[in-house]
Amino acid sequence: MAGKVLLINPARHFIANHNGLGYLVPLGLVSIGGPLIDDGFTVKLIDHDAYGWSFKKLVEEVGKFDPDYVLLGHSGSTATHKTAIKTIHEIKRTYPNITVIYGGVYPSYADKSIMRECGEIDFIVRGEGEQTIVGLVRTLENGGELEYVDGVTWRHGDEIIANRSRNPIVNLDQYRPGWELVDWSLYQLFGFKRAAGLQFSRGCTLTCSYCGQWMFWKKWRHRSPENIVEHLKVLKEIYNVDYVWFADENFSADKETVKRLLELIIESKLDLSLNINMTAADVVRDADILQRYKAAGVDYIVMGVESLKDSVVANIRKNNPFDVSKEAVRLLHAHDIISLTNIIYGLEDESWKTLWEKFKGMRELDSDILNACYIMPHFWTAQGRTVKPSEIIQSDLDKWSYRNQVVATPYLTPFELFLGVK
Template identity: 25%
Template sequence: MAAITNLTMKEYQVVLISMSGVRVYNKKLLNLGLTLPGFVDRSRVIASLPSLGLLTIASHTPENWEVVYIELDDYTESDIEKIINLRPDIIAFSSLTARINETYLLSNKFRKLGFTTIIGGLHVSALPEEGMEFADCLIQGEGEIIWEKLLRDFENKQLKPLYSSITNHNFAFHFNASKIPKYELLDISKYNRLTIQTTRGCPLHCSFCAASRTISSYKKKSIELIEKELNKIFELWNKPFIELADDNTFVDKVWSKDLLKLFSEYKMKWFTETDISVAYDDALLELLAKSNCAQILIGFETSNSEGLLGLDKANWKHKQFDNYLKAIEKIQSYGISVNGCFILGFDTDTKDTFKETEFFIKESH
């Protein structure tokens, strides 16, 4: 457990708890020997990233609140005792589906002890009715504007059970009003990569994907604001590997080129997620290479083109299928590795899909 606190005495205190990482709960799958080595490696990386959502919320916290940031991965009763001993006014969790059951248990435990608990993140944003059973208050969607209102309501004893930027457009957030995440709350020496967010959501709307549905519609930050965030990181940290917490970074190719020019000014390696269209833009690929992009993650989704039919409204992904191998080769030719993501279990998949996927991955390197 890592806990960092601002030691000045404030009127109120909030403990922000990050519940990241991945767990396999299904006993049948475990008994079958589920290992998913690549996935486990990726989940370790995710678990070792700080919660950018909570660091962002921390920067939107009013001055009269003290903020404590804690990551609970593998934890013991003594870690829980330490949180209890802080006697915070509010305990707020950020959690994904993979650890929501643990989050619900912990939230209930703290509530029984008389603490006010809040849960936010993708899972409760998708299923607020479920989450409301386990916390005093939920945040659905973007938290930046909600957070200050929620804390003021708490101060006035008017906390509501649900604050939603999805149903209440007054809480929808203008991305350029973002404050620089409070990276200074971290014990920064223990991280080997830090995250920034340059875009949020994705306009492609693939039917299975939470981007643009659960948190916000597609939006991008100004290059000036991204520069300030990078400068803040570089003031604090000397291991420059940046992971972009974006859904699909290079949707807007003009803006993307400005972003890559900015990245080239920093001595850093970096990673992001995007779609295959980067391979069609030579100038963008050149800038990607110049800016020391180490890897991009692309959702190819399947090696079976039928599975892509109807995935997005314009069938864009289906139309790209025949370009997949050439596009991957082209990106790799710029020295950038491609982390391909696939879904197994489309309605059109058969047992052969497993072998076909393996063949595609090997053929595309």
């Protein structure tokens, strides 16, 4: 008989979840839960982040399920790392024979150092997990040879071994999210609409210097439009979901495929509210079909504008000079689609002059919602590799949440930059 797998979303408690947006379905864990169920394993999901339990209560719930394997992961993996390690420690202290598996973006890049840091972790899954987790757990169940499981870092005595990386999944349609694992009462957008996440595509066609997602997913791929519509029907008709956020880095990279998807969603008449991520350049490119986006239920489009200065945009390898970003916002206004734009502080040496330039640019941009955040110097990104250790003023990974300054600015104190951001 196949073993029991417990999926845990560690309790990070981001401010936006507590006071505003609400909690989001832990899509990464749900995405690997479906393949595990389909392979015959008994699976349970505990969203410790949303439940808000004490560690004592969490450990009690782990004991009730009595799993063979515990797998932890969080979408905010860097800022959640410390609480993930504490969670692992609390579980292993009580149940030392449980096999602990850890995954996510940060563990994928820092696998060996994490394994040295925490001897209670048995395995780290690197990269996308659907194939890897099923292959790993099935190999453990059958007593197979671990060195042949691609995408896994593991222990062989005192040695830490990183197996070769796994190739990207070619056919995403063959793996389904395990929606039946979700406690849907936890996920309400602003406390009103039942919300779910979904991925149409993975990866990005851009190679922005501050971002590691395009390296994590390796290349841009997508589910078939037909497959996405079937998932949307399940979410609406079975689980009464009203709002779906697409967790894609670059939803509209392929215009013709997206046109087909929008047509199918319109035909389905599901009456869902959709949130997607697009580049400003793609919004402008798709000016002739923005009415289809709106008809399909796209009410919100998030754009990673990041900078309002063309020289900085070029330096970070983005494709949206200021005029393009302005035109994208104008087009969304014209089609009654809410525009959300991200601006990153720290992509240049900030000063009172750059702060004033940003302020003027933001007023001219006229986005409906603005998300101001700080640069995070992740060591696996091109931008992160340019930052010297002496420039890091915040070493506590708990604070690496894009809401705290991590990299020093030579012309402004942290408080001065904070005032500028606010």
